[in-house]
Amino acid sequence: MNKKYRRVFLMASITVCCIFIFQVYWTFNSYKIAEKNLNTVIDNTLKKSIELYQLKQLDSIPIIRKDDQRIYYATGKWYDNSKKKNWDTTKELPYRMTIMPIQIPTEQLPIMKRIILQLKASTLKSIDLKNLKAIIQHELAKNNIDINFNLSLSHNKIPVKNTFYIPLQLSKDHAFAKVQMNNFGIYIIRQNIVSLSVSLILILLSVGSYYFMALTIKRQLKLDDVKNDFINNITHELRTPISILKSSNEALLNFNAINDENKVKRYLTLNNDILDKLNHNVDRMLDIAQFSERPNTVKLTQVHLNDLVPTIINRFAINEDVTIQYINQLTNDEFRTDPYIIDTVLSNLLDNSIKYADKRVDILLKISPIEKGIQFHVEDNGKGIDSAYLPYIFDKFFRVPKGNLHDVKGYGLGLNFVKKLVNTLNGEITVKSKLNSGTTFIIKFPNI
Numbered sequence: 001m002n003k004k005y006r007r008v009f010l011m012a013s014i015t016v017c018c019i020f021i022f023q024v025y026w027t028f029n030s031y032k033i034a035e036k037n038l039n040t041v042i043d044n045t046l047k048k049s050i051e052l053y054q055l056k057q058l059d060s061i062p063i064i065r066k067d068d069q070r071i072y073y074a075t076g077k078w079y080d081n082s083k084k085k086n087w088d089t090t091k092e093l094p095y096r097m098t099i100m101p102i103q104i105p106t107e108q109l110p111i112m113k114r115i116i117l118q119l120k121a122s123t124l125k126s127i128d129l130k131n132l133k134a135i136i137q138h139e140l141a142k143n144n145i146d147i148n149f150n151l152s153l154s155h156n157k158i159p160v161k162n163t164f165y166i167p168l169q170l171s172k173d174h175a176f177a178k179v180q181m182n183n184f185g186i187y188i189i190r191q192n193i194v195s196l197s198v199s200l201i202l203i204l205l206s207v208g209s210y211y212f213m214a215l216t217i218k219r220q221l222k223l224d225d226v227k228n229d230f231i232n233n234i235t236h237e238l239r240t241p242i243s244i245l246k247s248s249n250e251a252l253l254n255f256n257a258i259n260d261e262n263k264v265k266r267y268l269t270l271n272n273d274i275l276d277k278l279n280h281n282v283d284r285m286l287d288i289a290q291f292s293e294r295p296n297t298v299k300l301t302q303v304h305l306n307d308l309v310p311t312i313i314n315r316f317a318i319n320e321d322v323t324i325q326y327i328n329q330l331t332n333d334e335f336r337t338d339p340y341i342i343d344t345v346l347s348n349l350l351d352n353s354i355k356y357a358d359k360r361v362d363i364l365l366k367i368s369p370i371e372k373g374i375q376f377h378v379e380d381n382g383k384g385i386d387s388a389y390l391p392y393i394f395d396k397f398f399r400v401p402k403g404n405l406h407d408v409k410g411y412g413l414g415l416n417f418v419k420k421l422v423n424t425l426n427g428e429i430t431v432k433s434k435l436n437s438g439t440t441f442i443i444k445f446p447n448i
Contacts (some may be wrong), residue, residue: 020207163335164178
């Protein structure tokens with residue numbers, strides 16, 4: 001990775017990390033603030049509910065005073081206070097109490113006092129949880145809080161998460177009403193789903209953008225390497241024939257070789273061969289360019305494979321270091337296809353097998369039937385390809401990196417062209433290879 005891209009990547013990484021950390025912090029902080037606010041509202045609402053319940057209990061308890069022959073009976077009246085939404089106070093209760101004195105004869109006063117004290121003790125001893133829970137639910141609903149909770153009585157205040165302890169003034173047996181909220185965290189998330197979702201989307205977009213940017217930079221670096229390799233390859237491909245042409249031309253002009261008819265003929269023949277090879281390479285690149293512009297140009301015809309394939313093999317078998325074994329397992333060698341595509345595909349594969357072999361090369365070319373089509377099997381005993389490069393061998397301009405070594409000529413266009421031709425016939429090409437163990441290409445063509 002060059003310095004320019006490394007600098008850009010580092011700056012982008014720092015920026016995305018800062019955005020990610022800020023978004024995570026903001027999301028967490030928003031959740032904690034929402035949790036704190038909800039805790040405050042619920043705590044005040046529960047205190048208010050307990051006070052309402054205890055005031056309601058006083059309705060049924062007469063009041064007696066020392067050295068007084070009267071009994072005071074408190075009556076309460078509830079009124080609608082739902083429009084008041086001051087959650088921070090428990091002083092304004094929807095309840096009004098009226099105290100009415102009742103005169104009791106002196107001789108009956110001791111008996112009435114005992115009865116009232118027994119009634120008061122009984123009332124203060126028991127807490128109606130069902131009634132208390134209904135009041136709490138009603139008060140929570142007035143504050144638009146819809147959450148399930150468990151209500152119980154407790155002697156001690158033991159800190160438990162999402163649990164509230166409210167003091168009971170009228171109970172002798174229990175000191176606190178214990179209210180445990182169910183699914184408290186889920187309720188907070190549900191109440192703040194919009195802001196949390198936006199924050200989550202921003203986090204995902206930040207991470208996704210960073211990943212896409214890193215992927216783009218990686219592809220750009222790969223493309224840059226491929227471009228440099230292609231320039232180096234084509235430079236070496238052209239430099240050798242140009243040097244030969246220049247040398248032969250100088251020999252004819254400057255070293256009196258023009259007076260030797262045999263030398264002139266030999267140099268001109270050599271130059272002609274070199275120009276033919278250059279012309280062939282240019283034609284190949286033009287064919288690839290034209291095919292890229294018109295990829296669907298296919299001329300289908302009935303082809304006798306036993307005539308076409310041996311002709312292709314013979315072009316490469318003239319080298320005594322090359323052995324090509326041909327096996328045809330088809331019962332009928334006639335197949336509807338484009339002969340130019342078959343010729344080009346097999347020629348490229350055979351040429352690669354020979355070019356990338358160390359010394360002697362053995363090639364197996366086998367044709368076999370498959371369901372609704374045929375299959376070509378091209379296997380060699382060459383150098384093989386490292387598994388790290390197999391996913392890229394069909395990419396345009398890609399060649400297995402060898403540094404500054406250019407021992408094998410090529411532009412990195414052949415296999416890419418082969419794959420395009422195979423796809424044109426709705427075919428499929430796969431490769432299997434192991435370093436120093438040869439390479440196998442499998443090409444499948446469906447019936448057309």
